[in-house]
Amino acid sequence: MTLERPDRADPYLDLDEYEPEADLMVLNFGPQHPSTHGVFRVVMYLDGETIVKAVPYAGYLHRGVEKLCEKLTYAQITPIVDKNDYVAPMFNEQAVNMAFEALTGTEVPIRAQYIRTIVGEIQRVASHLLWLGTFAMDLGGAIGGGTSVFMWCFREREMILDLFEHLTGCRFHYNTHTLGGNRHDIPAGWAEKVHATLGHIAQRVDEYEAILDHPIFKARTEGVGVISAQLALDLGLTGPLLRASGVDHDLRRDAPYNIYDQLDVQVMTDTGGDCAARYRVRVREMRESIRIARALVDNVPPGPICGTKPIKLPVQTRVKDGQVYVALETPRGELGTYVIGGGDNRNASPYRLKIRPPSLHALSALPYVLPGHGVSDAVAILGSLDPIMGEADR
């Protein structure tokens, strides 16, 4: 029996009142499952093969980062928050440092802003590549001959990691942003490498699109997991999820930070709101990011890369009070940092640091979207949300 897919299911459905004769089956999915992308658990109540109610459980990777940040000084926090969104660490670093800069009123030199923008856009490509690879793998080996797309995406992602290794010395967890700027300047020959790598990846993206233009992929994504624009806004979904539902909103254009106000960022939207729309938005964003990064990397103005001194050993910053909220657009959406100044270590630590995780908002859509779908669709929907548990649970 197939239930019709409600536009917005009731997450607080009382199962005792649901068709008393129906023989519901309880299926536990996670916390260790290859397609949950980390440790996440959903308990699904099934009527036949159709989900009637889904109850997600988060917190299997709650590492207490916010509590830890209350004990550390501002300069010590950057490498800690690196580990939150481990697929796009550049954005974590930048988010907290932008918040601390707003709190202390530190100016960021223009060259550092260029570098931040460039590495951010390249990181966005890497993050979407990883998403594409794992998403295609979740949808089954039939697509593109086994795990081809996964292998291809990782092949290209490794090239981007090489770029970052050249810049910062690390494959990931870079610790390159700091209060008031960056710690690593662009080395000689890096710009050419960026051009070569991104040019190569731009060609490869066409290849992915060609291989995923596949009847099975379409059947498993089109019309699956539709999130309406109203539901997306209510839930606080951001980034590609919101844009795939047809809302034209991108913090890079609408609340610009760095040098985005001087750039012409194309906001990619789609109207379907389903998994296929989310896939299309992300692929288009990859192209757009490649375009932005390639346009900027030749025009980086000269100057200092850090506003505070000394660069390698930052001075202790002390802030008495004040509260700021700063947000930026990551591959997953709005990553916000709310900081209350004036904490331990004689005001050298934040009193409270809250990270607004886009992944947690994305996961909270599950009880509204899953009912009416089959179990195999649940995997597709969960994958298309692109959750990173390190960031959702912190």
Added chain:
Amino acid sequence: MTTAERESAFVELLRARFGLAEDAEPPPEGFLLAAEHHFELARTLKQQHGYVQYVSVVASHWPEVPAKGKVEGDPEHYEVATLLRTVGPGSHVARWRVRIEMDGALDSLVPLFAGADWQEREQFDLVGVRFADHPDLRRLMMPEEWVGHPLRKDYAIETGHLPWR
């Protein structure tokens, strides 16, 4: 509308209807409102001013400050900051704080924004602040049987949990 225009319209709204003093400068911590205005403000913003996107809720715990000399004492309390956003060009974040006593509860925003559900659950779990009329106020991050609220200032970071540590 640009972000700056939205900001001044927001301040005007607070002054006109939500008890902000006429000459009050925007403080560096954000506006502190009375708790009874909380839900009404969120509804006005959502329905009339285009703040349709739910951003976040941040609760913090403030331990008791004993009165000492000229410094005034302050009983233990919570503070909850709420953030809503407009979408499209010139996006602006409306941000306000309310103060809750230790045994008090704040009106939940779940009837307005479905996304408030998990965020308020998380703040209840980690900080301990209660939300009135929340449909499903359970722990989100910690196991159900956990004792205490980790992000409170009186909770030691290294508190053990047997048998694992």
Added chain:
Amino acid sequence: MAVDESDLPFEHPLYDLMAKMPGLDLATTSVDKLLNWGVRNSLWIFPMATSCCGIEFMAAAASRVDMDRMGTIVRGTPRQSDVMVVAGTITVKMAPRVKRLWDQMPEPKWCVAMGSCAISGDFYRDIYSVIPGIDTVIPVDVYIPGCPPNPEELMGGMLALQEKVALKRAGLRVPPEVRPETAKMIKPRVGRAEDPTREKLIGHHQALQARTLDLTEPADLVEAMTPKAAADGDQEGGA
């Protein structure tokens, strides 16, 4: 721990027959060698990938490093795998699940702790919700340090595990890795929050052991320890 039955008399009619059959002893040792080779080169991995190290684990399984050529196929189920690779932070909420999955794996099984989080908890060590190392839950065979370890390092760890498996199956003793440079290591100066319930003496004892690589208990320490602390120390040392 299995009971030592080596000196007990064991009789079975089949044994007499086997002892008289010419060439059988040769055949069994050859079969044993073959089995040994097979087990060593088909270590199927069950990835316990919880966080950042899991991404590097995926990178190791993907195109550039391609760990599969060592016969280490990644399986999604514990019932078909030999090695559990714990890649990432294990929290209090997750630890019982890890234990349960470990119990579901068939013998013989091995465990690899990948990354500082799985080894010791990394900088999350002192946090209320993180367990200080997976070896407080399940026994670990190979530790791969790093935050995160490169895919190449993971591969090195798997090679070390292959060696260990070969020695163990041949009934040989696995020599511990000797690292003379650890003797020069001094205690890090950065202070860290201490678990108030933890015996000071145990930490001291462990530090001494790590520095001298001497795994026997120093007599004066044993004496100095209260009976309770001594029992705890044994547990910690054996884990």
